Amino acid sequence: MSRLVEATTAEPANPEPVFLDFSSVQVATASYLRESVLAFRDLVRGRRSTFYPVIANANDDVRDELKELMRLRGDVLMVCTLGPAGDVNMARLIGDLDPKQRMTFDLVHEHGETDAGELMRAYGESEGLKHTTAWNNRLAALAARGLLMEVSQGRAKRYRPLFEDA
Incomplete structure (x- = not known):
């Protein structure tokens, strides 16, 4: 955890994923994942960082442990596979979002x-929302x-996907 925090003290100018590469990790317990990965994600996102933690290259055992942990916490995490050239493949969520999210x-x-205003104009009526x-x-x-x-644009905030194919 301390090495992760140290490595992310200098914020990038633009939002970007920070890949936590699990390619050499064979087994990770729920307590390890909770005290490292999730604690790091919560710390970074809590400070409204421009870093977005993503688990990369986790094997089936680690993904199964993550699935169970996310289920118990009612949480969601982004995972992917990184190719040799750093290209992102198979980006997906582990855990379940509530239907509205x-x-x-x-x-x-x-x-x-997009932003909230655009979504409101396009889908507010069908969702029964007035604001x-x-x-x-x-x-x-x-x-x-x-x-x-x-992404901040003055006082406005816009949102975009971490990965197009997630």
């Missing part, structure tokens, strides 16, 4: 980049979990 996550992927607050809350919650990137 899942819909919002999917809509951001569909739009590529952007619900969209703002959903988008902020997804960004807090590190599932969407938050």
Whole structure:
């Protein structure tokens, strides 16, 4: 955990994923994952960092442990496989989002980049919403979990996917 924090003290100018490469990890217990990966994710996202932690190259055993941990916590984490050239493959969520957050996550992927106002104009009526607050809350919650990137444009915030194919 301390090495992760040390490595991410200098913030990038633009939002970017930080890959936690598990390619050499054979087994990871729930307590290890909770005290390292999730603690790091919560710390980084809690300080509203431009880093977005992603588990990369985890084997089946580690992914199974993550699935169970996410289920017990009611949490969600982004995982992927990194190719030899650093290309992202098979990006996906481990854990379940509630239906409204899942819909919002999917809509951001569909739009590529959006904000609460755009979602309100396009889907507010069909969702029975009269104000952007619900969209703002959903988008902020997804960004807090590190599932969407938050991009500040003056006082406004826009959101985009970490990976196009997630």
